[in-house]
Amino acid sequence: MTATPAPRRRGRPARTDTEEGPGARERILAAARAEFARHGYDKASIRGIAKGAGVDPALVHHYFGPKEKIFAAAVEVDFAPALEAPAVVVASGREQVGQRLTSFFLQLWEDPVSREPLLAIVRSAVANETAATVFRDLVSSRLMLRIADELDVPEAGLRSELAAAQLVGVTMLRYVIKVEPLASADLDQVVALVAPAVQRHLAGD
Amino acid sequence: MTATPAPRRRGRPARTDTEEGPGARERILAAARAEFARHGYDKASIRGIAKGAGVDPALVHHYFGPKEKIFAAAVEVDFAPALEAPAVVVASGREQVGQRLTSFFLQLWEDPVSREPLLAIVRSAVANETAATVFRDLVSSRLMLRIADELDVPEAGLRSELAAAQLVGVTMLRYVIKVEPLASADLDQVVALVAPAVQRHLAGD
Structure with missing residues (x-):
């Protein structure tokens, strides 16, 4: 995984550096692993993952897509x-x-x-x-x-x-x-x- | 398991025959199996079991005790x-x-x-x-x-x-x-x- 930031898309709101910095994807992935481990797939939420990573839920979806794709990425690491x-x-x-x-x-x-x-x-x-x-x-x-x-x-x-x-x-x-x-x-x-x-x-x- | 009704205890409110008839224990057990199968142990509730059996939650507890004892009885049947x-x-x-x-x-x-x-x-x-x-x-x-x-x-x-x-x-x-x-x-x-x-x-x- 490279940390090269994706080019900003038209129409997405501007975000702060903290939210979208090069570590954002990794922070979201770490938060997702913690969320799935704590709550299981059923009860885990994109909102909970976003909160754990300190980002907006839309950014979680931007990097990983829907919940099953986030789960796949988390499982791959674990x-x-x-x-x-x-x-x-x-x-x-x-x-x-x-x-x-x-x-x-x-x-x-x-x-x-x-x-x-x-x-x-x-x-x-x-x-x-x-x-x-x-x-x-x-x-x-x-x-x-x-x-x-x-x-x-x-x-x-x-x-x-x-x-x-x-x-x-x-x-x-x-x-x-x-x-x-x-x-x-x-x-x-x-x-x-x-x-x-x-x-x-x-x-x- | 005999279907002999337990002697009525002092202090418990009187119940209708429908609720406490000889079939009540079996109805509760059937409702418990359905509740655990549908919701899993975590989310199953004594209230849900009582509702499924058409009895008061206190009667569920009277026959089976706490949730893990009801689960044990349900598992034994299944x-x-x-x-x-x-x-x-x-x-x-x-x-x-x-x-x-x-x-x-x-x-x-x-x-x-x-x-x-x-x-x-x-x-x-x-x-x-x-x-x-x-x-x-x-x-x-x-x-x-x-x-x-x-x-x-x-x-x-x-x-x-x-x-x-x-x-x-x-x-x-x-x-x-x-x-x-x-x-x-x-x-x-x-x-x-x-x-x-x-x-x-x-x-x-």
């Missing part, structure tokens, strides 16, 4: 660490892919700094169809298709999603619903038990 | 089909348990009649900590502990939850987020690919 997963698959080699991907994904959820934004996205996507669509498109295009491209198995697309399903289910039960003994189990033990299932989905038997 | 899972495990035998449990669980989600109440519970549990606690306690005591009791493997509790995680993740990606190709894949194909992972969690390698 989900950025998870988007490293295809690189992990590429770097792992066939024998290690289950172990490395399981360890990578659960580490993201183990650390509250990366967990909280992911949790906020999942909550929004489960609660709201529009948020689910935005999330699905990102996960498909930036994650699952890329991982499937690296796999040399029949039904690579389906298999990569079943591996993802195993990991998503573990995060749901361990970090969201917090079912015991899974919620308190040692991370290494969980990885050791989950990795073979992920390995078999991704690499075949 | 989740009843899933609570057959331990019986499926018992009936399956060691060789067939992955196949039978996977098929049983995904069939519940395939049918909109059983899917919609389950989806409403999951949405409430993901969005709200109190709802998650109610759901967790039910899943632990009525589902996971009973399945673990039937398994003759080390770490049976943890392993039964990892099997559940595989199934929960598939339902999340297939029925909630609707990621392709998983969302449109033939059910038999999905069961065939998922069952071995569930089998290995439950029965060991």
Whole structure:
């Protein structure tokens, strides 16, 4: 993202430098992430995002468009660490892919700094169809298709999603619903038990 | 549950037969399930439940107590089909348990009649900590502990939850987020690919 200011359009009211300075877009994006994390997609509002960024609501719309586009931009930032997963698959080699991907994904959820934004996205996507669509498109295009491209198995697309399903289910039960003994189990033990299932989905038997 | 009316307490105002008749508890429970399904745990209200049942809010509290207790009663009814899972495990035998449990669980989600109440519970549990606690306690005591009791493997509790995680993740990606190709894949194909992972969690390698 460059910070080059867009040329001023005819008909838009003049704004102060503070509002439209080079940092405005970044401030709006940060405020949007906070707003969606705090209130979820349903209850988040462009007005709330504008207030958080200290700008006029029209400027939020000018930079990002309607609420689902702002959500997409916010999810892209919050989900950025998870988007490293295809690189992990590429770097792992066939024998290690289950172990490395399981360890990578659960580490993201183990650390509250990366967990909280992911949790906020999942909550929004489960609660709201529009948020689910935005999330699905990102996960498909930036994650699952890329991982499937690296796999040399029949039904690579389906298999990569079943591996993802195993990991998503573990995060749901361990970090969201917090079912015991899974919620308190040692991370290494969980990885050791989950990795073979992920390995078999991704690499075949 | 018997329909024997509770003895009238001193100090409570007299009510009409319509309000307190033998069907009142059942009407309240049905209204509660509809209210939680429509609005989620957060936004559901005792007032809304009372209105749906055609009774005074005090009667809702009299029968069920505070909101989380009403939610627990509603979840118990909506989740009843899933609570057959331990019986499926018992009936399956060691060789067939992955196949039978996977098929049983995904069939519940395939049918909109059983899917919609389950989806409403999951949405409430993901969005709200109190709802998650109610759901967790039910899943632990009525589902996971009973399945673990039937398994003759080390770490049976943890392993039964990892099997559940595989199934929960598939339902999340297939029925909630609707990621392709998983969302449109033939059910038999999905069961065939998922069952071995569930089998290995439950029965060991």
